[in-house]
Structure formats: structure tokens, C-alpha cells
Amino acid sequence: NWDSGCVDGDYTEAGLMQPIVGAAIEVLRKYGVDVHTDYPENDMNISACVEYANNHGLDLYVSLHCDWNQAPSGTYPIVHPNSNSGYQLAQCINASVMLRMGIGTRGILKRDDWEVTDTNMTACIFETGSIRADINTLLNASAYGQAVAYGILDYLGIAYDGNAPAPSPEPT
Known part of the structure; x- marks a missing residue:
């Protein structure tokens, strides 16, 4: 079943993530990355997303x-404890987001959450921030999505001509 995720007043996790995801997809596709997603419908639950990723x-x-x-x-960010590539992916996204969005980090959590355990590929759950404490940053969806995309491009080794410098893959 569809789930809005966490809620704070008029804000829902799904409502905040949708435009961030859309902005990230736009950048990734611009640089030739083949993106599979349920955006903009957001009509697949996590189980269906993992199954789709594994089957494709x-x-x-x-x-x-x-x-x-x-x-x-x-x-x-959350990655599987035994996934070095997942950790590297999280580092790249995290470094890019911190650089471009000015947000701090609580670190990278190595935990065997179902979503990173049952995927058959490099996986990262990226917690973008607190729905309350970071709401102003999360509402800057276009910039946030671009920052996520640039982190993924960094991980993939794809050069881009974004308007911000490429970050170091190690978060400070």
C-alpha cells in the first residue's frame, strides 16, 4: 500500500521527496544515466521498488x-554493513549534498535495513534530513535534487558541468 511516510503539519515525506527526486532524475538523464523510477506517480511501495530493481x-x-x-x-545515509560500494555511494551523495546545500550530517549508518539488504545491487537509503529541523533545506527541492544527482554522477565517475565544484567523496 502507498505510504506518505513521516508527517509534520502540512508536510509529508512523500510530498517533500517527490520534487527532489524529479530534479535529480532530470540531471541524471541529462548526463546519460538510465533511470528507473516510479516518479512522478510515486505509486510503488518499497517492496515493489526492491522487486522491480532486482528483476531488472x-x-x-x-x-x-x-x-x-x-x-x-x-x-x-543508511547502507548495508558489508557493502563497500554502498558506503562509497553514500559518501559521494552525502559530500555533494553537504557541499551544495550547506546541511550537516549525522554520519553514514551501516545497518542491515531490509531495503539495502534485499537489493541485489549497490544500495543506499538516503535520509535527506529531518522533516522539521531541515524543512527549509528540503523545500529547496531543485537544488537538493541536483546535489543528489551530482553525488551519484561522482560515484559513477561521470564528469559534469554543474555550476558548483565537484566535491571530495569524503564528507568532512
């Missing part, structure tokens, strides 16, 4: 989320 032999799985209203400020 995808190389990367990135799932954007925002943390609940009591979470502290900052990004919080």
Missing part, C-alpha cells in the same frame, strides 16, 4: 527519505 538487473538503488519530526538536523 539495475546497478544502483537509491531511495530518498526524510527523517521524522523529532530527528536532529542532518543527512543520515
Whole structure:
């Protein structure tokens, strides 16, 4: 079943992530990345997304989320504990987002969450920030989505001519 995710007042996780995802997709496709997604409908639950990714032999799985209203400020990527490539992907996205959005991080969490455990490819759950503490940053959807995309391009080794410098893959 469809799930709006966390909610804070008039804001829903799904409503905040949708334009961020759309902006990221636009940049990734501009640079030739083959993107599979349920955007803009957002009509697949996580189980269906993982099944789709596995059945289509995808190389990367990135799932954007925002943390609940009591979470502290900052990004919080989640990767499988045994996935070096997942950790590298999280580092690249995190570094790009921190550089371009001015948001801090709570680190990269190595945990065997179902979404990164049951995917057959490099996977990262990217918690973009707290739905309350980081709302102003999350509402800057176009810039945030571009930052996510540039991090993925960094991971893939695809050069781009974005208007911000390429970040170091190591978050500070």
C-alpha cells in the first residue's frame, strides 16, 4: 500500500521527496544515466521498488527519505554493513549534498535495513534530513535534487558541468 511516510503539519515525506527526486532524475538523464523510477506517480511501495530493481538487473538503488519530526538536523545515509560500494555511494551523495546545500550530517549508518539488504545491487537509503529541523533545506527541492544527482554522477565517475565544484567523496 502507498505510504506518505513521516508527517509534520502540512508536510509529508512523500510530498517533500517527490520534487527532489524529479530534479535529480532530470540531471541524471541529462548526463546519460538510465533511470528507473516510479516518479512522478510515486505509486510503488518499497517492496515493489526492491522487486522491480532486482528483476531488472539495475546497478544502483537509491531511495530518498526524510527523517521524522523529532530527528536532529542532518543527512543520515543508511547502507548495508558489508557493502563497500554502498558506503562509497553514500559518501559521494552525502559530500555533494553537504557541499551544495550547506546541511550537516549525522554520519553514514551501516545497518542491515531490509531495503539495502534485499537489493541485489549497490544500495543506499538516503535520509535527506529531518522533516522539521531541515524543512527549509528540503523545500529547496531543485537544488537538493541536483546535489543528489551530482553525488551519484561522482560515484559513477561521470564528469559534469554543474555550476558548483565537484566535491571530495569524503564528507568532512
